[in-house]
Amino acid sequence: MKPCLCFPFLLFLAGSLAASTHTQAQQTLRIPVASPAVRIRQDFSVSFVELSYSRPSKKGREIFGKLEPYGQVWRTGANTNTKIRFGEEVKFGGQTVPAGTYALFSIPGPKEWTLILNRDTAQWGAYTYKPEMDVVRVKAVPVTLRDPAETMSLTLENLKPSAADLTLRWDKTQVSVPLTADSDAQVEAQIAQAMQGEKKPYISAAQYYYNNNKDLNQALTWLDASIKQQPSYYAYYWKARVLQKAKRPDEATAAAKQSLELVKAEKTPSIKEEYVRLNQQLLADIGGKK
Template sequence: MKHLHPLAVAAAALLLAPAAHAQAKLNIPQASPAVRVRQAFSTSFIELNYSRPSLRGRVAFGGLVPYGQVWRTGANAVTTIRFGEEVKVAGQAVPAGTYALLAIPGKTDWTFVLNRDTAQWGAYAYRPGLDVLRVPAKAAPLAAPQETMSLTLENLRPAAADLVLAWDHAAVTLPLTADPDRLVLKQIAAAMKGEKKPYMAAAQYYYNSGQDLTPALGWLDEYIKAHPAEYSGYYWKAKLLQKQGKNAEAIAAANQSLALVKDDKNEVAKAEYTRLNQAVLAAAGAKK
């Protein structure tokens, strides 16, 4: 009788083992937890997808992450950044889309890279020919070491934000800017050709972004014509007139708003618009 090799017997036994002997899957903490950050920015958004490595007793830059070499800017799959509209990264224009965010660390001087290959694992298959841009950045020391790497959007403004990488003893900032005025003004121009014209929202945007207030006042007149009993239209007209230095007209519009708001049964709204109109009156120099 032919004898089977012991290894073959063992392998056959494993194949024939009952399903009950299969090992259960364990849910354990990830060594480098995955993160997805989506932040409203300008007229759209910025989205980051990355994994956060930790020090665990190691040195990050110049150790775990060598100086002068392309790094995935995180762990596991390459970090990606998605822009919902055209932005400028450190002053260089980048179209809307998703990009691999790579970095080349140095002791003080860094380089950030946007690359078209968003499917690479790590930076092992990095191809410089797919770079969209390379921009320099400076590393600043952290007062206390940070155990786990982070990518955050800081100093958020309507048209700008800072992408900040922090880990170990270093923080590196990459400035991002947008041009929301160009996009919003195009939206307003297109919307004003339609049936549902956004008179109020357009006038408010012109006021808040420092645009020419002449067309905005015309839009508010159209809004008031359609909503003669609504006090908010007169209030915003008063604000725009006061900003133009037309104080007498601003006072008249604010007083009209106050006369209408007296009939509002919502006490919270009544108190708020009373306060707002009184502020316009004070700015316009109305006598008490």
């Protein structure tokens, strides 16, 4: 009789299954990373700015001039190179940069930094950095922080409709580069195109002109066109605001009162209360400045 191989085979199978299970457990293990990755998308101008980078920590080390030597190209973060994406043409430190994605490198210095936008976004760190692929280089003056920053951060600060500061903080150092965009030209082009269509953005265009100190007579023309199409408390409220800004208080008062009259038909109590309050405040402001 031939010897039975069933028992050895079963042992082999059990061992294989255990090894397979152990391998799978290793493959799915998640542990905290030393420099966690982050992606930030910020509305900016008429589009956005997006930052993708990994955030190293100080961990008791002296960073600039030691861990990250002065005068050498740095990835401006950890792991893969830091990336910045612009949804439209911008000025980076005063230099024009087309819309697109760029690697953000930097050269730290004790009194001056160089910030670099480079076309090669696929490299690890700065080991294969090629200066011939630079798009722009700009200078920035570092500021010493009173309280050291444990973890490196890149943020967009001092946000305005078409301006912001790209700001880096780590350890005792802060560096900022201004970002600007020509949103006005883009908005004007959008308005011109939209006014050729069937649904003309009269009120939105008037609000833009009001908020950006542009031609108030043109804003009033658009508001009157909206009111002619369909009288509304919203359009009359904005007409009152534009007239007040144009220093035409009597006409502004009449428009605010018309808005109060029309808002009586509003069926949503919270909206009705809001526009009653806004118009009453506007009337008080007009009366106080006559």
